Amino acid sequence: xxxxxxxxxxxxxxxxxxxxxxxxxxxxxxxxxxxxxxxxxxxxxxxxxxxxxxxxxxxxxxxxxxxxxxxxxxxxxxxxxxxxxxxxxxxxxxxxxxxxxxxxxxxxxxxxxxxxxxxxxxxxxxxxxxxxxxxxxxxxxxxxxxxxxxxxxxxxxxxxxxxxxxxxxxxxxxxxxxxxxxxxxxxxxxxxxx
Amino acid sequence: xxxxxxxxxxxxxxxxxxxxxxxxxxxxxxxxxxxxxxxxxxxxxxxxxxxxxxxxxxxxxxxxxxxxxxxxxxxxxxxxxxxxxxxxxxxxxxxxxxxxxxxxxxxxxxxxxxxxxxxxxxxxxxxxxxxxxxxxxxxxxxxxxxxxxxxxxxxxxxxxxxxxxxxxxxxxxxxxxxxxxxxxxxxxxxxxxx
DNA sequence: GTCTATACCAGGATAGAC
DNA sequence: GTCTATCCTGGTATAGAC
Numbered sequence: 206x207x208x209x210x211x212x213x214x215x216x217x218x219x220x221x222x223x224x225x226x227x228x229x230x231x232x233x234x235x236x237x238x239x240x241x242x243x244x245x246x247x248x249x250x251x252x253x254x255x256x257x258x259x260x261x262x263x264x265x266x267x268x269x270x271x272x273x274x275x276x277x278x279x280x281x282x283x284x285x286x287x288x289x290x291x292x293x294x295x296x297x298x299x300x301x302x303x304x305x306x307x308x309x310x311x312x313x314x315x316x317x318x319x320x321x322x323x324x325x326x327x328x329x330x331x332x333x334x335x336x337x338x339x340x341x342x343x344x345x346x347x348x349x350x351x352x353x354x355x356x357x358x359x360x361x362x363x364x365x366x367x368x369x370x371x372x373x374x375x376x377x378x379x380x381x382x383x384x385x386x387x388x389x390x391x392x393x394x395x396x397x398x399x
Numbered sequence: 400x401x402x403x404x405x406x407x408x409x410x411x412x413x414x415x416x417x418x419x420x421x422x423x424x425x426x427x428x429x430x431x432x433x434x435x436x437x438x439x440x441x442x443x444x445x446x447x448x449x450x451x452x453x454x455x456x457x458x459x460x461x462x463x464x465x466x467x468x469x470x471x472x473x474x475x476x477x478x479x480x481x482x483x484x485x486x487x488x489x490x491x492x493x494x495x496x497x498x499x500x501x502x503x504x505x506x507x508x509x510x511x512x513x514x515x516x517x518x519x520x521x522x523x524x525x526x527x528x529x530x531x532x533x534x535x536x537x538x539x540x541x542x543x544x545x546x547x548x549x550x551x552x553x554x555x556x557x558x559x560x561x562x563x564x565x566x567x568x569x570x571x572x573x574x575x576x577x578x579x580x581x582x583x584x585x586x587x588x589x590x591x592x593x
Numbered sequence: 594g595t596c597t598a599t600a601c602c603a604g605g606a607t608a609g610a611c
Numbered sequence: 612g613t614c615t616a617t618c619c620t621g622g623t624a625t626a627g628a629c
Contacts, residue, residue, distance in 0.1 A: 208613095224505050224508070224509070226505075227509065229603075229604055229605085230605065231603080241606090242606090245606070251605070310504055311506065312420075341569060341570055343553065348542045348570065351549075355538065356538070359538060360537060372535045375535060376535055423621055434597055436596070437595075437596050437597075439625095440595060444622080444623075445622065
């Protein structure tokens with residue numbers, strides 16, 4: 206395997222395990238049997254290493270958002286968006302990068318990769334919250350997304366990946382359905398006022 | 400005001416604004432017109448500064464947990480615990496420290512203050528999730544707590560503090576009530592099996 | 594008891610040799 | 612494509628001034 210890929214793998218592992226800031230490039234280099242300066246041949250900076258393995262997740266999110274915006278809105282779409290969100294981002298052992306995100310939320314606020322990911326998540330949240338712009342539906346949407354993420358670190362370790370997935374979506378769907386209920390009530394009130 | 404207190408104030412502000420790791424002690428010292436070494440007279444280390452202003456919040460949490468464990472369980476207690484959680488931790492402009500927590504989740508995993516706070520939050524979560532130990536109720540409890548925290552950064556800025564508080568608790572109560580519902584259903588099933 | 598001066602070592606980054 | 616040497620900044624430690 207080429208050095209560039211090996212750097213990405215080792216960095217992702219250490220950044221996730223010990224945190225981005227607490228991982229020195231010397232550690233990464235030593236684990237690969239090279240010097241710090243060698244890393245700087247392959248990547249412009251420490252941050253660039255992060256960008257390189259996050260890029261892919263951003264593209265997946267963009268694809269999801271583009272698809273969601275092309276569909277007719279409704280309860281079914283909300284559920285479908287969140288299901289796809291969970292499967293695309295965390296499915297098939299792809300969650301290594303997502304675990305990195307969970308473990309490094311703070312730093313990511315100052316990293317371009319983090320800001321881009323944040324932006325995508327906000328757009329998904331807005332899709333789920335619907336057009337009524339109520340604060341409570343925004344909270345419900347945020348919690349639904351958080352349920353999916355939390356399924357990887359909130360639950361007890363003996364629970365299987367499949368169960369985590371199913372439980373997270375079950376609770377999240379309750380929140381999404383409640384959003385739709387509140388929307389419907391709001392429209393009834395509007396109609397009554399006319 | 401004495402230097403020790405001023406160090407705490409400036410450090411809390413900078414640690415929250417720019418992050419714990421990205422804030423150097425030189426910055427803190429300069430802002431106070433002293434040298435780095437002066438800080439080391441008042442605090443053993445950078446981490447000690449954090450401990451000093453988090454201590455207080457830990458005591459508040461301990462008090463809340465002790466009280467909750469002395470009360471008869473039920474739906475009402477859950478709501479009361481979460482209400483008190485929100486008021487004790489975030490009330491009366493006390494949320495500066497909580498904002499520090501939100502902004503520094505990663506580092507706090509390696510800091511004693513963070514581990515202690517984490518431990519308290521887990522215990523509150525267990526109280527809210529109830530005795531049935533189901534994964535879905537654990538998720539609901541975690542989300543209810545997260546709703547309170549998120550109320551300070553998820554919602555749009557034009558929403559008042561009072562509204563944030565109310566909306567967060569409203570959504571959180573729906574989750575808590577659902578926990579109780581699921582518990583009741585579980586007991587019915589148990590009874591049917593006997 | 595409160596602080597300054599100074600030094601040490603580790604971490605990110607760069608220039609230039611091979 | 613990789614290394615040595617070097618720079619600057621950051622956390623930490625200590626000696627000593629007032």
